[in-house]
Amino acid sequence: MKSKLSYLVALFLISVSHASATVITAELTNTSGNSWQAEYAVENNTLGASIEEFTIWFDLGLYENISVSSTPSSWDPLVVQPDPGIPDDGFYDVLALGSGISSGSSLDGFAITFDWIGGNSSMSQLFEVVDPNTWAVLDSGNTIIVTTSIPEPSSIILLLLGIAGLALSKKKQSKSLIV
Structure with a gap:
């Protein structure tokens, strides 16, 4: 029993200690219906070399109609559609x-x-950092998703709308009592 517990603790520590040298975050914005925009930020934390090429994968059956919106001027993008x-x-x-x-x-x-x-599936994507000369995978991981939502009205606006609604309701009640 003690050896199983030690094994599980060691396995947990190994899995927690594995940190990717590269972090790619994706800020997702729903533009309409099932159309989305993803804005990626790439962070080279501890990779021993510069990131000169990376690939983000789009799972077949989850994504369609992928197109480039913008890319930094010193980078060359390529998009290949999922193909059933x-x-x-x-x-x-x-x-x-x-x-x-x-x-x-x-x-x-x-x-x-x-x-x-993809319905309710996760939008997190596999990425790979690639050596452009040898095509060797230098690092890999999953994107970290940040979803942009529509801002909610502030508390004061909601309070004022509530007071206005109560005032109108009270005014209608007092008119109906007079009649």
């Missing part, structure tokens, strides 16, 4: 035309649009 005929996932691949993202640096401005057909 093959069948294969789609991807968004971006190649640095200059020096890339050095260790300890980050870069945003990578934006795409897509149609989400």
Whole structure:
């Protein structure tokens, strides 16, 4: 029993201690219906080399109509649609035309649009950091999703609307008593 507990604790510590050298966050905004925009920020935390190419995967059956909205000027994007005929996932691949993202640096401005057909599935995506010369995968992980929502009215506005509604209601009641 003690060895099983030790094994589980060791397994937990190993899984918690594995941190990705690269973090890619995706700020998602629903533009209408099932259409979304994702704005990616790439952070090179501790990767020993500059990030010169990365790929974000779009699972077959979850995404359609992927297109590039914007890319930093020193990067070259490529989009391949998920294809049920093959069948294969789609991807968004971006190649640095200059020096890339050095260790300890980050870069945003990578934006795409897509149609989400995945229902209640998670929108988190697999990504890979690739060496553009050898195509070796240097790092991988899942994007961290941040969803942009429509701002809610402030408490004061809601309070004022409530008071106005009560005043109108009271005014209607007093008129009906007079008649």
